Amino acid sequence: xxxxxxxxxxxxxxxxxLAFLRLGCTSFxxxxxxxxxxxxxxxxxxxxxRAFLAEMALGxxxxxxxxxxxxxxxxxxxxxxxxxxxxxxxLLLGPFxxxxxxxxxxxxxxxxxxxxxxxxxxxxxxxxxxxxTGISALGKGAADPASIAVAVATVFCVGVLxxxxxxxxxxxxxxxxxxxxxxxxx
Amino acid sequence: MRDTFTGNxxxxxxxxxxxxxxxxxxxxxxxxxxxxxxVEVRHWTSARDFADLFALSRAAPGPGSMLCxxxxxxxxxxxxxxxxxxxxxxxxxxxLFIVAxxxxxxRGARWHQAAERGMAPIAAGLFLSxxxxxxxxxxxxxxxxxxxxxxxxxxxxxxxxxxxxxxxxSGIIFALIDLxxxxx
Numbered sequence: 001x002x003x004x005x006x007x008x009x010x011x012x013x014x015x016x017x018l019a020f021l022r023l024g025c026t027s028f029x030x031x032x033x034x035x036x037x038x039x040x041x042x043x044x045x046x047x048x049x050r051a052f053l054a055e056m057a058l059g060x061x062x063x064x065x066x067x068x069x070x071x072x073x074x075x076x077x078x079x080x081x082x083x084x085x086x087x088x089x090x091l092l093l094g095p096f097x098x099x100x101x102x103x104x105x106x107x108x109x110x111x112x113x114x115x116x117x118x119x120x121x122x123x124x125x126x127x128x129x130x131x132x133t134g135i136s137a138l139g140k141g142a143a144d145p146a147s148i149a150v151a152v153a154t155v156f157c158v159g160v161l162x163x164x165x166x167x168x169x170x171x172x173x174x175x176x177x178x179x180x181x182x183x184x185x186x
Numbered sequence: 187m188r189d190t191f192t193g194n195x196x197x198x199x200x201x202x203x204x205x206x207x208x209x210x211x212x213x214x215x216x217x218x219x220x221x222x223x224x225v226e227v228r229h230w231t232s233a234r235d236f237a238d239l240f241a242l243s244r245a246a247p248g249p250g251s252m253l254c255x256x257x258x259x260x261x262x263x264x265x266x267x268x269x270x271x272x273x274x275x276x277x278x279x280x281x282l283f284i285v286a287x288x289x290x291x292x293r294g295a296r297w298h299q300a301a302e303r304g305m306a307p308i309a310a311g312l313f314l315s316x317x318x319x320x321x322x323x324x325x326x327x328x329x330x331x332x333x334x335x336x337x338x339x340x341x342x343x344x345x346x347x348x349x350x351x352x353x354x355x356s357g358i359i360f361a362l363i364d365l366x367x368x369x370x
Binding site for chain 2 (some may be wrong): 024025028038056057081096099122173
């Protein structure tokens with residue numbers, strides 16, 4: 001009925017928690033949604049592109065921090081209600097402890113110019129992570145011309161023109177869903 | 187003393203819980219509101235301190251919105267940090283969980299499939315837009331674009347590569363260019 005791969009069943013609850021704990025401690029530079037994609041879809045293969053994008057689309061239409069929303073949705077898909085608690089808890093635990101520790105030390109490191117330069121470099125590479133996520137998700141989950149046109153329109157309105165995300169989504173969603181409906185009807 | 191402490195916790199919750207439900211598009215969309223509340227309305231931090239806390243939340247791993255933990259800590263210590271974090275993440279997560287539960291009830295229906303497939307390219311476009319938005323305000327300008335595109339190519343070519351070594355390399359290269367005196 002659908003060409004979506006079944007999601008991996010042998011992921012344990014502890015494994016899910018630990019994976020998100022590790023992800024939280026290493027996801028520097030923001031864009032946590034891209035980090036979740038990289039780790040869960042590309043590196044571990046616990047969820048496939050199309051399922052991830054479907055979950056992401058649901059998450060994007062609701063409020064909340066993107067990385068946390070993806071952890072709730074991936075956790076729920078893999079391990080149900082407990083997974084939806086364990087994944088975001090794991091994702092937040094490390095950063096929570098780290099940010100308070102760094103907060104205590106920050107007064108001493110903030111004055112170094114080099115710290116800011118290195119952070120700029122890290123932030124630029126993280127943009128690459130967002131780009132790679134968008135491109136490979138599009139390539140594997142939605143590679144037909146209509147989908148690519150919708151993605152380009154989204155980037156133009158939100159990224160280039162700087163319009164707010166929500167009205168753009170409300171405008172493009174009916175068109176894009178209509179096109180998908182037409183494809184499915186064929 | 188006890189009353190001030192409790193009052194501070196209540197105030198933290200009253201600020202962060204509504205913002206959780208207003209953060210359409212991600213945690214970054216309410217940073218300006220958090221700044222307004224913390225600096226001008228509640229006087230929890232000075233504008234200068236807020237800028238420092240913000241920079242710090244960018245430097246640490248995890249969601250940028252962990253900024254709320256730092257503000258909570260400043261207002262009411264460890265309990266404040268915990269409460270602010272819960273207040274900022276729990277309401278939106280709970281709402282999402284309930285909606286996801288209802289939504290998945292229709293999995294398999296054709297309109298449900300059309301909705302998921304139709305939304306997918308928009309979701310992909312939003313990842314790309316997020317990157318463009320960051321680059322447009324990046325202090326390093328052209329160097330940031332170059333680093334971002336190089337990182338994109340590497341990450342696409344090696345899908346299983348862990349991003350951290352790449353980020354470290356980019357940070358080190360920026361530091362080296364800066365040391366050599368080239369303008370970034």
